[in-house]
Amino acid sequence: MLWLAGVSAGPGTAAAETVTLFAAASTTDAVNDIAEAFAAETGGSIRPVVAASSTLARQIGQGAPADLYLSANVRWMDHLAEQDLIERQSRLTLLSNRLVLAAPGDSDLHVTLSRDVDLAAKLGDGRIAIGDPAHVPAGIYAQQALEALGLWQDLTGKLAQTANVRAALALVERGEALAGIVYATDAAISRRVRVVDIFPAAVTPEISYPLAIVAGRDRPAVRRVFEYLQGEAAAAIFRRHGFTVAPPGS
Template sequence: MQRRTLLAALLAAPAAAPALPRRARAQAAPLTVFAAASLQDALRAQAAAWEEAGRPAPRMSFAASSTLARQIEQGAPADLFASADEQWMDYLAKRDLILPGSRRATLSNSLVLIAPPDQAQPLEPREGAELLARLGAGGRLAVGDPAHVPAGIYARQALTSLGLWQELEPRLARADNVRAALLLVERGEAPLGIVYGTDARVAKVSVVGTFPPESHPPISYPFALTRLAKGRPEAAALLDFLTGPGAAPRWRQFGFTLPG
């Protein structure tokens, strides 16, 4: 009797749905974008426009480009990488972690000297003595860590070009990313900082000087698909969206410049 009851129950139960192939499961997952910290405000606006067009919201992770590149190297599941310099995109390309043919030089930026909002007196970045005077006896210059953070690398190159690196290197407050350096100045914990022009636009700081473009290599933001995005047409569509003409006005709204 018990056997007949069990057999009837099994026959009545609905058939289990077949397991999705691994690729189908991957395609069902939201897209994941790893992007430089300096892109976060503009990229959130771009993602909102992407959603308004009827696309699923991507997941986004923001940090220093160096941190994100190393996470991708260690297997972090990113579909698209937006770096704040060519160096860290090269780092992944040399390890065959970028989808060939997907890399695009998308945006550019400026490098500026900032101070707390109540210290708005202009300062010529070329004038080392004036810069040191503004730092004072114990003040530090907030920058992304020049050992690996793109904004800090650009800052080191600019200061070296202007003959100021040797004097200022011991006075640096090295931050994990450019937004952390920005916050040190915004809070008044550092009297001066070097960040991108776009960062200064979204914080309560004063831009007191701009570094000459010739003092550092051009600031370049390459975007590319990672190897994990292979076979995901929606990832390619997102890259096209972010680098296409429709996205350009939003990038410019946040202060970025576009090549060409």
């Protein structure tokens, strides 16, 4: 189980205690950098456990020892809130993102995303990689955006569905998919893909990343990390990785 990687090392002071952060796969690089910065600045320890937001939410529901949950989708935070599995007063919006169409770096695919484009025809026999729209936030957003453009039905037979957005990115990087729908932040960290086009804001659902303390895990060490994630040092790292940082109190 993924959550086994997040078991705390044991009791300790607020400064030394390991705090387990369950975070959406799309935040992998950012939260790893934040964990390093936090350790260097404070001597404290953040242990990121990254996977699809749905997977992490289900593991929290099964009793996984997460202290904080950073989701790429409001729906999965709502799911935990409905079960009283988060500290409701701690919930806030931390980040936002954009959705892009990406292709392998050496691809000659050129598309302007609109209601007039025949994306299925441009893909030919190729596939388009997306997170599984049944539960992966990036896939849910992708389906909603494609439906808004009137492209979804023509593409359903060309989908390569993956367990999380990073897996979709990997298919594009390896050339196993002619294109993929990923977050702007995912495309930005890969040298093997290029952004073909950004989905128009008018057809893209709001991509928000809520953060909350897991129910029963509120303690000084956790609060310290919770506040650090909202601070300027973490914000600078998130921005460097392409995220938009929400205003304080969002």
